[in-house]
Amino acid sequence: MIKHGKSLLVLGMAVFLLSFSIAHAETNINKEVTIKGQVIDPVCLITMDMKGEGHRECAANCAKAGMNLAIMDEKGKIYPILPEKAVTNPNQPVLDYVEKTVTVKGTLFESGGVSYIVVKEIKGS
Secondary structure, X not given: OHHHHHHHHHHHHHHHHHHHHHHHHHHOEEEEEEEEEEEEOHHHHHHHOOOOHHHHHHHHHHHHOOOOOEEEEOOOOEEEEEOOOOOOOOOHHHHHHXXXXXXXXXXXXXXXXXXXXXXXXXXXX
């Protein structure tokens, strides 16, 4: 009985360590990417379907007030913007491009099924 219990304990620990390493690896997936899309205010887009030229001023004000902006690619996938350094405004690189089409180069991070981007370079289209 003790032998069986030890086997289960070892198996349980192995499963735990494997699941931990898989989960940890998921949060560290990153790669350099180029995304063409629109700088959006995801809160207004998702909750009120507000977007485009007529929403530019509202989105810019929300961004200045602390709401995170995002890039929505041509297929409709949304990439929330992360700051390059801690305790900095993640919106800073994109503030001049709110509700405009851009090409962004940056680092893509994937965690929990969400793809985030750290913007390194941005060009208006």
